[in-house]
Amino acid sequence: MRTLFWDNDSHELRMIDQRRLPAALEVVSLHTCTETAEAIRNMTVRGAPAIGASAAFGLALAAQESRAQSTAQFLLDLETAAALLKASRLTAVNLAWAVDRVLRVVHAATGSVDDLRTLVLAEAQRIADEDVAINKRMGEHGSVLIDDGDTLLHHCNTGALAVVDWGTALGVVRTAHEQGKRVHVLVDETRPRLQGSRLTAWELGHYGISYEIICDNMAGYFLRSGQVQKVLFGADRITANGDVANKIGTYMLALAAHDNGVPVYSVAPTSSIDLSLADGSLIPIEERDPDEVLGIQFHGERVAPEGAKARNPAFDVTPNRLITAIVTENGIVRPPFDVNLRENVGAGLVPAQGDHIIPNGDKDRPFKE
Ligand code: MRU
Helix, strand or coil, X not given: CXXXXXXXCCCXXXXXXXXXXXXXXXXXXXXXXHHHHHHHHCCCCXXXXXXXXXXXXXXXXXXXXXXXXXXXXXXXXXXXXXXXXXXXXXXXXXXXXXXXXXXXXXXXCXXXXXXXXXXXXXXXXXXXXXXXXXXXXXXXXXXXXXXXXXXXXXXXXXXXXXXXXXXXXXXXXXXXXXXXXXXXXXXXXXXXXXXXXXXXXXXXXXXXXXXXXXXXXXXXXXXXXXXXXXXXXXXXXXXXXXXXXXXXXXXXXXXXXXXXXXXXXXXXXXXXXXXXXXXXXXCCCCECCCHHHHCCEECCEECCCCCCCCCCECEEEECHHHCCEEEECCEEECCCHHHHHHHHHHHCCCCCCCCCCCCCCCCCCXXXX
């Protein structure tokens, strides 16, 4: 089963509720664009490529909901839906990328309102299917960087749950594991939402990949004592100069890795690359509810005084000087990123040899139901 998929029988978007894992594997159904925007906002679905694909299907739901009699009105309805979806999360550029891609296709088309509805859904489905193929290609490219016996330190969740299927940084680990390389993953918890301990650990258990959970603030210890060969994470937005916005804590992790000469790899599809921004200082950083920081409990008790205030920026920016290489579906990009990233993104205009799309609900099943 994919992390999210369109149900052709019931005409609804179905997705794993990531807020429930690892306690329960539950699939929820979304019937409206508003429900989809809320699912993205409240992190029922999260991970940059996964929210991009979800938003594209959110537009398909908006198209289904529209009562427009004219194509002009239909396009207006879609624009309203697009604005709602784009506002649901700010930092990951994949969301706006996917929404704009669907809008572009519909604006360029002619035909009846029904024809346009069909087009919206087809484009959303294409984005989802392509995402799987892209992840597999990143896995192949990135696995070259992994050696037999490596211990890898991984941040946040970048596995199948963060995409439609397979994963970005964790997809690289999965590919290396499938190639027979023995790897061990130090999974950092990733406070405050704990995507590492809740989601990455759960996925690695399913794949039979060896792992141990560490607290985020243990990373420096493991890096300095020579127990980590590579640091891997994804990206929510990469700017033209190679600065990487990713889950909060990435910057500190990259600093500690750099100080200890441990290579730092960011794995992300080209849909996470925003060439319109010169550097990371221009990336909007989402600040979330302080309750995510304060609401956690230790042995059933509060961890902060009643009425305490907290800050909760959800992402930080790692400057390009701390990044050893960026892996995309088009290959491995090394510095100078301002030149090489642009070239790598451009390379995708030519379809890759042997690229194939894996249809919905196929043999590639990451999780048993
Ligand atoms: O807030 P999240 O869980 O959506 O943040 C996700 C991450 O930071 C991931 O590491 C990132 O999206 C890239 S990996 C697909």
